[in-house]
Amino acid sequence: MLQFAFWNLNRRPLEGLVRALVHERDVDVxxxxxxxxxxxxxxxxxxxxxxxxxxxxxxxNQRLVILTRLPADSIxxxxxxxxxxxxxxxxxxxxxxxxxxxxxxxxLHLSDDDQAHEAMFVAREVEAAEAQLGHTRTLVLGxxxxxxxxxxxxxxxxxxxxxxxxxxxxxxxxVNQVSRPFFYNPSWRLLASSGGQPPGTYYYSHSGAVSYxxxxxxQVLVRPVLLSGFGDDDLKLVTALAGTSLLTAAGIPDTxxxxxxxxxxxxxxxxxxEEAA
Amino acid sequence: xxxxxxxxGKLPVDARMRPPISFLREQAAALTxxxxxxxxxxxxxxxxxxxxxxxxxxxxxxxxxGYRVRVVTISxxxxxxxxxxxxxxxxxxxxxxxxxxxxxxxxTMLSNAKVHNVIxxxxxxxxxxxxxxxxxxxxxxxxxxxxxxxx
Numbered sequence: 463m464l465q466f467a468f469w470n471l472n473r474r475p476l477e478g479l480v481r482a483l484v485h486e487r488d489v490d491v492x493x494x495x496x497x498x499x500x501x502x503x504x505x506x507x508x509x510x511x512x513x514x515x516x517x518x519x520x521x522x523n524q525r526l527v528i529l530t531r532l533p534a535d536s537i538x539x540x541x542x543x544x545x546x547x548x549x550x551x552x553x554x555x556x557x558x559x560x561x562x563x564x565x566x567x568x569x570l571h572l573s574d575d576d577q578a579h580e581a582m583f584v585a586r587e588v589e590a591a592e593a594q595l596g597h598t599r600t601l602v603l604g605x606x607x608x609x610x611x612x613x614x615x616x617x618x619x620x621x622x623x624x625x626x627x628x629x630x631x632x633x634x635x636x637v638n639q640v641s642r643p644f645f646y647n648p649s650w651r652l653l654a655s656s657g658g659q660p661p662g663t664y665y666y667s668h669s670g671a672v673s674y675x676x677x678x679x680x681q682v683l684v685r686p687v688l689l690s691g692f693g694d695d696d697l698k699l700v701t702a703l704a705g706t707s708l709l710t711a712a713g714i715p716d717t718x719x720x721x722x723x724x725x726x727x728x729x730x731x732x733x734x735x736e737e738a739a
Numbered sequence: 740x741x742x743x744x745x746x747x748g749k750l751p752v753d754a755r756m757r758p759p760i761s762f763l764r765e766q767a768a769a770l771t772x773x774x775x776x777x778x779x780x781x782x783x784x785x786x787x788x789x790x791x792x793x794x795x796x797x798x799x800x801x802x803x804x805g806y807r808v809r810v811v812t813i814s815x816x817x818x819x820x821x822x823x824x825x826x827x828x829x830x831x832x833x834x835x836x837x838x839x840x841x842x843x844x845x846x847t848m849l850s851n852a853k854v855h856n857v858i859x860x861x862x863x864x865x866x867x868x869x870x871x872x873x874x875x876x877x878x879x880x881x882x883x884x885x886x887x888x889x890x
Contacts, residue, residue, distance in 0.1 A: 520864075522808045522828075522857045522860065522861070524827070524828055524830060524853065538804065539803075539806050540804070540806065540807075541797075541806065541807040541808070541809075542807070542808045542809065543795075543797075543807070543808075543809040543827070544809050544812070544825075544827040583785050583793070586785070594805065
């Protein structure tokens with residue numbers, strides 16, 4: 463089982479909570495963005511009394527920090543393209559996975575159309591990396607700065623990530639005579655309050671006519687070939703760490719204690735992928 | 740019947756404006772030359788609604804499994820300028836209204852210390868792979884077989 467986690471730290475000094483995240487959730491690969499904690503501070507905090515040492519996975523991305531406790535050489539950099547970091551995760555046993563860690567640009571700087579356009583380019587880069595590696599065991603993980611229902615996520619020219627697992631297992635569909643591969647997007651499940659959990663990963667209230675209040679910008683997208691090792695409950699929203707709630711009494715992210723985004727974790731049973739392959 | 744007179748005004752038939760992407764191609768070639776082929780510059784043209792264009796200048800390390808780092812992206816419409824130029828590594832962005840302004844911005848972004856650090860790190864890693872015993876633990880591993888690449 464490979465456990466991934468993602469958290470947008472909102473440039474807050476949250477190394478203590480990051481330490482709790484990786485240990486409480488048994489994380490193998492951690493992706494952070496908006497991380498202003500100096501890496502030496504982050505690593506010494508995380509590795510304090512830890513049995514397995516986390517280290518910075520190789521790569522040159524300026525916006526995404528990727529840490530792992532997998533053996534050395536288990537994460538091979540494929541490309542660093544701004545808000546997209548492509549890594550080939552090659553665990554000691556089981557199938558390898560292409561990790562596409564993303565932090566796409568904010569709605570503060572781009573229109574919805576611009577975001578959809580950018581997502582199209584990012585999706586093309588992911589597909590190019592799949593072609594380079596020769597497989598589609600791909601996991602997109604990160605802050606898309608779009609909700610799961612937006613064109614940049616659902617659109618066939620972009621990520622083509624849909625909520626219907628059964629449809630995604632068709633692998634691809636032809637749109638305007640072009641075959642476009644599917645992602646399955648389990649993040650739709652985070653859109654509604656369930657079991658006392660908040661309906662999203664990021665809260666933003668404004669006075670406009672249409673305000674979602676809660677947004678699910680932090681998502682995981684899964685290629686169909688990974689679904690044999692991924693159950694819907696394998697995506698989790700984290701609302702408390704080290705005995706501390708990440709939410710205020712009103713139930714929104716507590717930016718005094720943590721970040722304005724909630725972390726997510728996702729596990730992939732990569733051993734089952736090998737059996738299924 | 741008299742010839743209709745032109746209503747076009749004085750057309751810029753002698754225009755010699757260079758498209759921004761030509762500067763990227765030039766700098767891609769310069770990187771390859773200056774690093775003696777250890778690194779290659781590559782210009783990637785991205786799909787956009789014609790005649791708009793989006794393109795990027797990537798650093799490619801062929802001996803590190805073709806690992807790529809994006810350095811600059813540009814985006815412009817039919818008229819070339821203004822062109823939006825983003826320094827991906829340097830974390831800068833600018834709307835350049837003229838060729839001279841674009842050249843200046845590109846020079847600033849490509850000579851940025853962060854870009855040089857990336858180039859230095861890549862070349863160090865490439866050199867280290869020639870001496871495997873000296874390779875740091877967190878180095879990239881071009882010689883490592885890509886397991887499960889069969890699909």
